[in-house]
């Protein structure tokens with residue numbers, strides 16, 4: 239792609255964008271000084287699909303009209319409501335329907351998966367994680383290690399980039415997995431890494447983990463709705479993700495969970511159980527013996543919150559119509575344009591720490607900019623631009639292909655240029 243640093247070029251890219259109509263399906267927050275915000279925080283909280291309100295209202299109306307009968311006689315009966323999302327979720331992450339379910343929240347699902355798939359023995363007890371992983375993941379992993387009777391400082395192995403490098407090399411992760419060999423129980427990585435924006439080669443890492451006799455799980459908080467995923471083919475053992483970042487389902491909405499088909503009927507796996515994971519045919523016989531559903535659904539605990547599912551349904555329909563292939567295609571162009579424009583800023587002003595290789599990233603670039611990042615963000619906010627900041631000095635910019643325009647990216651870098659020259 240040959241980019242140009244002109245408003246005309248950004249405009250023409252928007253004109254020829256085959257996904258441009260999707261922007262109108264979202265509420266774009268208004269800037270305080272008029273016009274739309276330049277919103278680059280879709281990796282933190284995605285914007286509201288216009289249909290979300292209608293879908294939630296439908297369920298409020300059915301509740302008002304039908305009371306408990308809404309479970310069976312609502313427009314979209316609540317009893318099987320989560321099944322409305324199964325096929326769209328499967329397509330989103332490259333899975334079979336039996337491998338996915340929407341339930342609970344992200345950290346809860348991470349715990350449920352680790353109860354079943356982190357099964358340390360005295361010899362094989364190590365977990366390989368990213369150094370400086372998202373705090374909730376660190377707490378979850380350390381508490382699981384202790385729960386299983388091991389010591390975090392003995393069992394958790396962290397990956398750090400080579401000296402002078404900002405991101406990890408696949409060959410180094412693979413080498414580490416081989417080195418840990420028979421002591422390794424689980425490879426547990428975020429994908430995309432929330433801070434650096436680096437995407438890992440999940441297929442290569444799953445293969446390496448299996449070769450070492452270990453399992454591979456991924457936290458796709460920054461990957462679902464962002465990366466082109468093929469979890470089934472890549473032989474990932476399990477994955478979890480939230481739906482409020484790229485997936486635009488609203489603050490704190492429900493999370494996704496993937497369990498590979500080969501584990502679908504491993505009844506001997508230990509798991510924390512609840513009635514929604516029980517055989518649908520006999521669930522309401524209220525028996526005392528737990529009879530788990532095959533596949534990911536068997537890990538459900540409670541009957542799910544319908545209003546949340548309704549908002550997520552509105553969003554997933556957009557992803558399903560646009561398709562992840564097209565979303566990623568535009569995402570690469572949009573992120574590539576951001577990268578091109580940042581590279582045109584005065585030398586030394588901006589360092590991009592996200593990999594340059596498009597195969598190793600999604601729609602986020604992590605930046606280090608000269609000057610005080612908090613002051614910069616404040617000025618950006620005054621100008622109606624939302625990016626986000628992570629301690630100690632990282633600014634994350636995520637142009638979301640479903641609602642960001644090339645012109646948004648152009649305007650953002652124009653403002654950064656004023657700072658670079660100040």
Ligand SMILES: *Cc1c(COP(=O)(O)O)cnc(C)c1O
Nearest residue numbers: 343344345372374428432459480
């Ligand atoms: C956003 C995010 C979380 C948040 O967890 P919740 O349980 O949804 O609050 C956890 N881990 C990673 C890597 C994240 O990016």
